[in-house]
Amino acid sequence: MNYILNIETATKRCSVSIAKEGKTIVCNEIAEEGYSHAERLHVFIEESIAAAGISYSDLAAIAVSQGPGSYTGLRIGVSAAKGLCYALGIPLIAVDTLQSLAAQAKIEKGLIVPMLDARRMEVYSAVFSSNLESKRAILAEVITEDSFQEFEETLYFVGDCAGKCKTVLTKENFVFLDEIVYPSAKEMSALSYDKFLKNDFVDVAYFEPYYLKDFMITTSKK
Template sequence: MSYLLNIETATKNCSVALAKGGKTILCKEIAEEGYSHAERLHVFIEEIIKEAGITLQDLSAVAVSQGPGSYTGLRIGVSAAKGLCYALNIPLIAIDTLQALASQVTVSSGLIIPMIDARRMEVYSAVFNPNLEKKREVLAEIITENSFEDLQESIYFVGDCAEKCKLVLTKKNHIFLEEIKYPSAKEMSALSYEKFKVSDTVDVAYFEPYYLKDFLITTSKK
């Protein structure tokens, strides 16, 4: 049975999970306002490997959340995953961050729209059916009262945008599951194992996170 290490750092949640055969057996995570990924990530990895009673050499692959999300968070997670894969000579698996977030919802009908906060009223979002099949590609979009008006089914919104988005998304079919706020490495386990079984991997040397938008550096005016 294969051990896979899953790393999720696309949002404020710094999350690491160890999975065996697609099932999460250990997870460590913390969501902090200050984005403590750089300090926490490698500690979490070391602790999980030790608690599981295995070594890094027992890993068959590393999966990382590919975005969209925080530029800095994604860079930290992907850099750590690449370093492990390169050192251990094992494959790297990329997981859609929004799909991992959507996978926390269990419904039999309707649509699931995971959203990750960008700025002001902008979000990163996608549309999935209950089987986690993508019905609309990822977009960076401004949320207004007319957003998703073409969708008549029940819509389940998840992510860290509920507080601002529920003020404008007020139609009867709009349902906010506010307890599901961040993507977690726990939900990556099943997704990464399915990709591992069919060798759906990415190139360790050339893989880059899916930022969706360019990272802008601004300088203060004197």
């Protein structure tokens, strides 16, 4: 059996899951204002391994959320993942944070826009189809009333930016799924297993999180 440990620490949510053949069987997570990742992460890993009834030697790979997101959160998650990969001699898988956030939206038609807060009106965003194919590259951008005007499809916005973006993004085809706030290791399971089957691994020694710090101001096309 291929067991994969998934680690998500890119936002205020610290999340760990164990997946078996791409299906989540255990998940431990918490979202706190104080960013308790450093204290919680290794406890969650131990608890998840125990709850799954396996040992570290049963793990086939470690998957980590690669960003964009919190600098400190990403460093904590990647450091833990690298350490485990080194110790166990298993591969490291990097999962797009925004794609795993988008995976929580179950839609049949339209597009999914995952957005993570980056202070003021700045966000990290991307656009995915209902089956999680990329329709627009990840951007660090300042949200204005002209953002996403090029899309005619229904756009489903997910992430922790709803509060500050709803008053700006007001087109009729814009829908906010308020219940989906932070990415979770649960949704990493299928994505990491797909990469595992394709041998899509990253170099344990040289891999760095995707911080995406530069911001782009969207201007009107009118």
